[in-house]
Amino acid sequence: DAGITQSPRYKITETGRQVTLMCHQTWSHSYMFWYRQDLGHGLRLIYYSAAADITDKGEVSDGYVVSRSKTENFPLTLESATRSQTSVYFCASSLGDITDTQYFGPGTRLTVL
Amino acid sequence: AQSVTQPDIHITVSEGASLELRCNYSYGATPYLFWYVQSPGQGLQLLLKYFSGDTLVQGIKGFEAEFKRSQSSFNLRKPSVHWSDAAEYFCAVVPGYSSASKIIFGSGTRLSIRP
Numbered sequence: 001d002a003g004i005t006q007s008p009r010y011k012i013t014e015t016g017r018q019v020t021l022m023c024h025q026t027w028s029h030s031y032m033f034w035y036r037q038d039l040g041h042g043l044r045l046i047y048y049s050a051a052a053d054i055t056d057k058g059e060v061s062d063g064y065v066v067s068r069s070k071t072e073n074f075p076l077t078l079e080s081a082t083r084s085q086t087s088v089y090f091c092a093s094s095l096g097d098i099t100d101t102q103y104f105g106p107g108t109r110l111t112v113l
Numbered sequence: 114a115q116s117v118t119q120p121d122i123h124i125t126v127s128e129g130a131s132l133e134l135r136c137n138y139s140y141g142a143t144p145y146l147f148w149y150v151q152s153p154g155q156g157l158q159l160l161l162k163y164f165s166g167d168t169l170v171q172g173i174k175g176f177e178a179e180f181k182r183s184q185s186s187f188n189l190r191k192p193s194v195h196w197s198d199a200a201e202y203f204c205a206v207v208p209g210y211s212s213a214s215k216i217i218f219g220s221g222t223r224l225s226i227r228p
Contacts, residue, residue, distance in 0.1 A: 033216075035218075041220055042119075042203055042218040042219050042220040042221045043157070043203065043218040045215055045216060045217075048215070059215070059217075090157070092157075098207055098214050098215065098216060099145045099164065099207050099214075101159045101162070102149075102216075104156030104158070105156050106154075106155065106156050107154075107155075107156055
């Protein structure tokens, strides 16, 4: 039972490049989430998805794009990476709705030079 | 503005001592409340959650939390901490149940354990 996985685990890129972070879950959970974690800010919601082809913005969505063509995958794309997007990114999923228990992936550490 | 506050950035307690981590929120109605724990290099794991009913909630790993409406607080407690409890703890809130509700996390409290 793989659960929820993220790839890559570490990524270094340059300003202006497009970067895609992958998230895959094996539970057929309806909801999926993307967060970024920065020192002093806790976790901030970037985007979430209630089901395939249904996505909505979170608190810090500018500069990010998501898609969800399949229930199990929820990729996050930085269209033109900036230094301020250097962060640790966590994907999570939940069986039910926004109030249900969320299960987190191990995170992707992204550095933008 | 709506917010979740964890006043303590870093707490150190001795192994075997009791623990209380504070969480305050600023929402009008009773929100949905959560505590998550993050071990070093890991994702977050749910410790407990409160929606309604008994204001004292039991969670995993011997943790409990008490919802106090009058103080807008949801503090996490453990009677006797173990070295393995060293981690970062996050309080989270969903302000109200609707299709537009979003979860908001506090900035976290890092717990260190003194041998």
